[in-house]
Amino acid sequence: MTTTTNRRAADEVDTTVEVGPIAHGGHCVARLDGRVVFVRHALPGERVRVRVTDTSHEKFWRADAIEVLAASPDRVESRCTVSGPGRCGGCDFQHVSLAGQRRLKAAVLAEQLDRLAGIAWDGVVEAVESPGTEDGLGWRTRMRYQVDDSGRAGLRRHRSHEIEPLPEGGCPIAHPAAPSVTDQAWPPGAEMLAVSAGSGGALLVDGVVEQGNREVTEHAAGRDWRLAADGFWQVHPGAADTLVEAVLAGLEPGPGERAFDLYCGVGLFAGALIDAGAQTWGVEWSREAIAYARRNVPEARFTAGKVERVIRTMPKRTDLVVLDPPRTGAGKDVVDAIVARRPRAIAYVACDPAALARDLARAARGGYRPVGIRAFDLFPMTHHLETVAVLTKVRSDQR
Known part of the structure; x- marks a missing residue:
C-alpha cells in the first residue's frame, strides 16, 4: 500500500481505542491494529472514539479523541470554547482537572x-x-497571536498554519492585564504580541509598538528588571x-x-x-x-x-x-x-x-x-x- 493510499484510508477511520499512558508532548498512547497511535484530548484509562489525523510516519499515527465512551475521573469540562479536536492548538489539557x-x-x-x-x-x-491564577487561567503574561484573512486575531491550530479565531473575551489563559486584541480588526497576516508586565501592558503588531512602551519593567527577587517588551521573561x-x-x-x-x-x-x-x-x-x-x-x-x-x-x-x-x-x-x-x-x-x-x-x-x-x-x-x-x-x-x- 502506498503512503498516499494509506493516508487516505486512515483519514476516513473513526474507531474506538483503549487509551494508555501519557506521553511527552501532551498526548496519550493507544494502539490501533498493533500500531502506536498518539491521541490528543484523551486521558489514560479512557475508552474513546478517535479520528486519525496523521499517517505520515511509518512507526506511529496521530489521532484526536472525538467522543468519550468511558471517561477518566480527571476529565472536566473545558473552560475554553475553542479548545478541542481540530481547534486551537495552544492548550493540551483544558479537559483535565488541575490536580x-x-x-x-x-x-x-x-x-x-x-x-x-x-x-x-x-x-x-x-x-x-x-x-487570579488559582483556577489555572489568566496566568500567561505574554501572548503571540496571528491574524487571519478577515482581520481576526487568533492562535494556530495544532500542527497547522490555520488560525483559530479567539473566543469572545479573548484567550482564557491570557493575563487579564494584557491588551485586548478581540475588540477590532487587524492587518491580515500580522503577528501580534500582547504583554502584561509589572510596569503595564504593551502591544506590538509586526514588531511595531501599538500600545504601551517598547521597554517594560518587571519586579522579582528583590530587584527591578528592565527588558524589551518582546524580550524573554x-x-x-x-x-x-x-x-x-x-x-x-x-x-x-x-x-x-x-x-x-x-x-x-x-x-x-x-x-x-x-x-x-x-x-x-x-x-x-x-x-x-x-x-x-x-x-x-x-x-x-x-x-x-x-x-x-x-x-x-x-x-x-x-x-x-x-x-x-x-x-x-x-x-x-x-x-x-x-x-x-x-x-x-x-x-x-x-x-x-x-x-x-x-x-x-x-x-x-x-x-x-x-x-x-x-x-x-x-x-x-x-x-x-x-x-x-x-x-x-x-x-x-x-x-
Missing part, C-alpha cells in the same frame, strides 16, 4: 528521567499560584521568584564564591547570585539581553555570544553554575565544559523533560548527579512544566 494535569506532568518527567538518564524520580509537580507571574528561590535553595551560594550564569537572559539568576555574595559571570547569545543585564546587574560581568563558544574562554574553575538553556537543552559540549570545571554545585533550569534527561545523562558521565529535582506547574492547561535540578559531584566510592 490531574500535575499528575500527568509528573508521570512524563519521571518516565523521561528514567528512560533517558536512568534516574528514579517520584516527586510531584508543585503548584505555583499568583492572585518567564510568562507566569510567579515564575521568576519561584525559580530563583529553588535555585538559591539548591546551590546555597556563599560570599566570595565564583559563579557562571549561562543562558542568563537579562540577568535574573546573576542578580540573585550577586546578592548572595557570589562573583558572577553571565553569558547570553542576545546582545540586546546582555545590554539589559549589564544595566540590571552592574555588579556582575556579562558576555554576549553562544554559550558553547564563550565558555571556552571562561575560567577553568568555578564554584557554582546556573544554566537555563532553551527547549533543546544545553547539549554535549556545554555540559562537558561545565563538569570539566568541577563546580561545587550546578543548578539546571529546564523547560523540556527530554532535553533535561539527556543533559543529566551526559553530566553523569562526568561524575555529576542530581541531589534534588523539583518540578513546577508554570504552564497550566498545557503539557509544559519547568524543572530545577541541582547536581553535585559524586565521590568515586559512590559511583
